[in-house]
Structure formats: structure tokens, C-alpha cells
Amino acid sequence: MKRWISIFAALAALGLVVPSIIDVASAADKKYTVALIPGLTTDAFYITMHKGADAAAKVLGVTLVFQGAADFNPVTQVPVLNAIIGRKPDAILIAPTDKVQLVEPLKKAVDAGIPVLTVDTFIGDGHYQTGSGDADFPLSYIASDNILGGQIAARALAKAIGDKGKVYVSNVKPGISTTDQREQGFKDEMKKHPNISVLETQFNDDDANKAASQFQSVYARNPDLTGVFGANLFSAMGAANGVKQGGMNGKVKVVAFDAPTSIVGEIKSGNVDIAIAQHPAEIGYFGVVAAYAHLTGQSVPTLIGTGFTVIDKSNIDDPNVKRFIYSD
Amino acid sequence: MTTTEAVPNVSRQIRWLDFLAAFRAWLFLGILLVTFEIWAHAEYNSTFFLNPFNVKSIAIFTVTPLLLGLGQTFVIISGGIDLSVGFTMGLSAVVTAHVFNWGTQFGSPVLSLVLAVLTGLGIAVVPGVINGMLIADLRVPPFIGTLGMYGVARGVAFLLARGTTVPVQNALIGAIGNGEIAGFPNLVLLTVAILAMMHYILSQTRYGQHIYAIGGNVNAALRAGINVRNDTVVLYILSSLTAGCAGILYTAKFSAGAAQAGEPVLLDSIAAVVIGGASLFGGSGTVIGTVIGALIIAVIQYGLVFVNVEPFWQFVAVGVVIIISVLVDQIQKQVGKDGANG
């Protein structure tokens, strides 16, 4: 009998007391929970993003949940997302692993009353809250502007090779929004440099060995090659090794997108000439801030572009530059 | 034997197909080289194969798929398959890099190199032993057992790498990985040494003979007193070891270990074994065949870049070569069988 009474009391508390608490308490006092779902959990980029998000969460008194799959794949990401929706956080930050396949699963979150923000990657076309299309429902897209990143890479490379010669993009595979945009930005910018011709892009499937071999083949055909833009870590690593193996260090300049810890040694040894570092911690930080802003009734920009840092031999030891190396 | 007049015809056909089967990989390679040579001349007025830079680049490119496919050749001959080699390679690459960095505290780069290589090989043995025991003792089908190990090795490799590449802070390993002796890249020389050893084991030792017997008829092997259980465990250890070698050489080449070093190469390496004349049903295959198979894939991929063909045709080209290769094998078997019955 006692048990029944206590259960009744609990139900009464849930039904009556809780709403009254919410009514009474100011929104700022509430402890919000924000979930961050990365593209994959095992990548330094997302690990660094997690750190930035954590920093923001501490400042704002938000509880941060970090859960994701081990690989960059919608098939493994969606179940994680569903589990998170089941936990009912106050907001979801996610790096969607596919522009299309994540649309429906994320709609379920919105249906459950959970606002969604995307970080690093996007769904649909990345333009949110436009009232058109079926993938404009996320509140905000917080990311590096990858087109801009590609442009910065092109400018840096053009400068390094004295504004003339042949260059090409070593890329992972077509269809990845971020690396596609980097390539696009790079090519767009190079159009402004008439003495530089951009050769056919080589796709390496994220295999550094293949990227190295492709570099050598392109070089064998084009002895006047002066530069390569590696659109991600392994593309750059492979191109750098191709340069090294052929003894062309200094003659062919390598620009790497992203700055994991290994890039320090590569730049110091001259295998990589320039690295374009994204600011993943910034993405994480502003992701949490944007979510919090929304939860506390503030309006949020639909697009937040974070910055880049160009790293080369001359500034790699500068602590202001060094902090943009992704930590592991 | 009653229709005497038909016999010479059939046997001539068989002999021709036997020949074709034995040399089909060589034939493909020859045709490819000639094609690219003509193509390069016609379109760019330059040589392809006679350019030593190209030859060297292709040789280096071949190292990883070849080493991954080397132990795999043994496994496939026995009628099994090892899907875990890609991440065994990554695991070994990451561990080698870590141990190399850890070992530098002792002040001797050579000592830390030795430690790193031994640990890299040692860690590679672990998935091999587990694969072997799953398959030999617990009767788990190789496809499933090694797929499980693929996941385990992958997880451990990523954990150890903490999500990034592990750079090696030591010039020695990079110098070895990218150096040459008398114009021959060290990586290629090391691979040739490993190849020679594996070729000897497969073609000359009783163990090698037993691998063929296991792949041909495992019951016959058992009844003949062959220790199929131990031989199977050794098989998967060999497969892991060659993958481990690939991982160590990767770290040497890039002065960094990466968990996903071998994963994109897995299917190419299996394709190399099949193009080289091995049957996925077991019983046939050679080390030389796998070498040719790996060279074929490398020449296609390198050559198509060289003649500036759109990248997607690479996939098509490798696919077509695999299909033709398997077709020739099937036709040869079919005609051979008809010949024996006729």
C-alpha cells in the first residue's frame, strides 16, 4: 500500500510539480544537455572539435554528450543518432556523414522537439531556415568555409611557386562535400592566375601509397610540375612522399589541407611546404554556443564560418600558430 | 579412348589452354605494357616503360598490395581468405611508429629501429594466431572469422593512433624507407627478399606442399597425416606477418604510422592474387603469379594516370582484368574436365 502511495506521489510530482518548476525557474538556471555527434570518433579533427565544445560547455554550464561511430558512414552514424534522440537531449550538434541520407533521421529529432545544428558537414545544400526544400530545418551550419579554404590554399601555393607552372589536386574521392568544396575553391582561385595551369584531379581513395604513385606518374608526364594541393591528410602525405621519393623537395611545392600533429614534422623536414589548418575547436565551441543561444531564446545565424591558419616553416614555432595543430 | 581420332584435337586444345592459364598473367602484363608504350608514344611522343623513373615508381607502388597479397596467396591456396590484413597492416604501422618514438629515449636509433620492427611484427602475429585458432579450432568460416578480426584490429589500431597518424621523430626510419641501394629502392629490395622467402616456403617445402593439399582436398590431407590444424594456424600467422611487414614499410616510407594504412588496398591485394592465377575455391596459386597480379594492377593504375585518362576508368580497367582472368580459369577447368571424361 505504501508503495502505491509513493508511486502516486511520483506521478503527481511529474505531472504537476515539474511544469511548475519550469514555470518558476528562469531559463538560465536550467542545466541543458547538448549532444555532439561527430563524423567519426577516431579522427583528430573531431577529437579537437570535441575539446572546443567541451570548453564552451564548461563556460555555459551545459552538459555535453559526445557519441559517434568509428567510421565516416551513415549506416553506422544513424543508429548512434537514434540512440541520442532516445535520450532526449536539449539540442543535437551533428556532422552528418551524408547530405541526403541523414535528412530523414534528423527530421525525427526535430519531430521529437530537439533542435538540430550541423557542424563541419551539412545536409541538403547547407542553406538552412530558407523555407524551401526538405532539408532546411537545422538551425545553423557551423564549419570552416571549405571553398574559402581551397582559395587560401591556392593563393599560398601560387605565391610559393612564383605564380607559374603546373599544379594538380590530389583528392580522396568525389562526393564528399568538404573535399569537393576545397577542390572547387582551389580551382576557382587558380583561374585568377593565368600562368598556372591546373591538371586533372587524381583521386586516391584515402590511400597515401596510391597518392604517392599518382604524384610520380603525373610528374613523369609533366616534368614542369611545380605544385600539388593535397585536399586531405592522406592525399597530402602521399604527394609529399612522392616528392621526397623522386628527390624533388623544393622543386615541387606541396600544400596540405588539415593540420594533425604529424604535419609539424613534415613541414620542418620540408616534405610539406604549407599546411592550411582548420579551426575545429572553434567549430565545436561555436556549435555549443549557438545551441545554447537558441535554447535561451536568442536568434542564431544560419551559417557560422570559422577561420583558417596558414602554417609554413616560418611560423610553425609561433605559439599562436601552433595551437591550431589538431591535438590527439 | 575408343574414339581415337578425336583425342589429339582435345589434348591439343587442353595443352593450349594449360599454357594460356599458366601464362595468362604474364600475357596480360605484356599486353598492358605494350599498350601503354604505344599509347604514350602516340599521344605524347614519350616512352612509358623504358623510363626508369616510371619503372621505379611502379615497383614502389606495388610493394603494399603485393605484401598484403603475399600471405593472402597462401591462405587462398588453402581455400580460406583473410579479410583482416588491411587493418593488421595499420595496427603494425601504428605500433611500429609508437615503439620507434618510445625507443629513442635509449639514445640509439638503431636499437629503437630493431625494437620497433620486432614489436611491429610481434603485434601482427596476434590477429594471425587468433584468426588461425578461430578457423582451425572453432571451425569459424574464414570469411566471418577474419571479418571479425578486421573490426578488432581496426578498433585497436585507431585507439592506439588516437585518431590521427603517428609521426616518427627519427630520421633513420625515413632514410631507410626512402633510400636506395645501387639505384634500387630499399622498400623494393626488402620486398624482394620477403618474396624470395615466401616463394621458397610455398614452392619447395613440405609445408608449402601441404597447403596445396589442404586447398585441394582437406580430408585427403587429414587422412595423409598432415597436421591441418597447425598448418592452418601457421597460414594465418604468415598472412598477418606479411601484412605486418607492409605496415612497417609504410611507416618507414611515410615516417608515420596510420591505422587506415592498408584498408583501401585490401581488395586490390585480393584481386592481385586472383589475377595471378589463384582460385578462390583453393588449391591453386603461386607467389610469382601474385607478383604479376600486383604488377598488373599497379601498371594499370599508374599507366592510366600517365596517359592522363579520367580516373574512374581505373576501376573499370582493374575490374575487367579480374573478370577476364577468372573467365579464362573457368574455361580452362571446364575444357580440362571434358577432356578427361571424353
Place this chain on the structure above:
Amino acid sequence: MGQMDSVVGSSPLLEAENLSKRFGGVHALKGVSLTLLPSEVLALAGDNGAGKSTLIKIISGVHHADGGSLRYAGKEMKFDNPHQARDCGIETIYQDLALADNLDVGANVFLGREPVRRIFGLPMVDRRLMREEAEKTLRALDIHIHRLSSPIGSLSGGQRQSVAIGRAIHWKARVLIMDEPTAALGVPEQRKVMELIANLKGSGVGIIFISHNLIDIFQVSDRIMVLRRGSKVGEVRTSETNPDEIVRLMVGG
């Protein structure tokens, strides 16, 4: 050799007494005894499940008997596995022949016992020796195979059977157990194998021969032992019986 034959010939090669075997609740063999003399073909007849396989598997070391004893060349034997039986000279040729189709004749004859020579200290399988020895053995048995270096899968059923028998003989089998050796063969090839068995008798080998084919049994065997439901229901000299009697024993009644 001839002298030895005559010495051995006076005593049984194989004596099994009261062998019995249970598999769970099934009493597969109930106290069966068997004697095999040198140069003798003993046929085992019986319906499916009569216990023929169990009996030969005990003799060849695959199964352990629950009860009874086995004497081989006058000595008490207990085989833990087929290899021990084989090392003593008891060879079994199963229906599937246990040949590796992808290997040549020499490699099959020497399967698991490959000879090795050393070149610069490295042990290497001696393929030429295997082929020559295999050819010698086969020729002695009047078996002629032209494609000695081709994989055995390209040979006919009869030729493969000959290779399996040749392998047993090469390894000095004194007791040869043959499980349905003609079942998968065409008529001309059956005849060849029967001739081969008749030849083998001349070399002092004792043969236990399982067959469903009464014509074969009557053609080559010296004695016929009939099993039914795990028991021996009859044992007769082939010259003193006829197929009808054997069938009656097999089905009972």
C-alpha cells in the same frame, strides 16, 4: 621377400575378437570377430547400417572399440588414430579416395610423407624422386598413366582409383581396406580395378573389401562375411556359397 611371405602366410595378418562399439544409444557393433590371412580377399557384405563402416573404422584406427581386442601380425594393438594404423601397414582406401585433385600423381602418392633433399642446406621437396618412385610402383602394379605430371583431377575415375591403391602399396600396406572401390566407376573401369585387386593378392597383401555389388564380391573374394544390425550373421568361403545365400543372410529371415 618370397620366403617372408611364406612365413607370414602361415599365421593370420589380422585377428579381431569380439569388437563392439556404441554411439550413444545405438549399438553399432555387437561383438564381431574377424580373421584375415595374407594373400586373402575378405569381402564384407551387409545392408546400410549393418556395421561394416564401424568395423573397418575400428580396424583403421578412426574409432576406438568399446570392447574386444585387435591383433595385428600376432601382436595386440590399440590404435589411437589412423596414422598409427597406417604406420603399421593398415591402409584404408575410402570411397572419395582421399586424393588431392590439384596435385600430380607423385605428390599424391607421397602426400604427407614427401621426401626432401637439401640444396645449399635448404630442405626442398624432391619432386623428381616422387614422380619416379610413383611411376615405379604403378608400373609394378601394371598401371599405366601417361600424364604423370598433370593434376590428378584430369585423370579418369579408374586411374584415380589406381593411384589410391598404388599409394597404399607403395607404403608397404599389408592390410588394405577398400570401401566400395568400384561404386563410382563405369563398367570397363570396374573390371580394371577388379583385376588390380586380383593382382594385389599375389603380393601377399590381405584385403578387406566392402561392396554392395555381389558380382564384384564373387569375382575377387576368397571369403565373405555378412553383417546385419551390428552382428556377424555369417561367414562363408566364396567357393562354397552363392549370391542368393548371401542376400538371404543380409536381409535376414
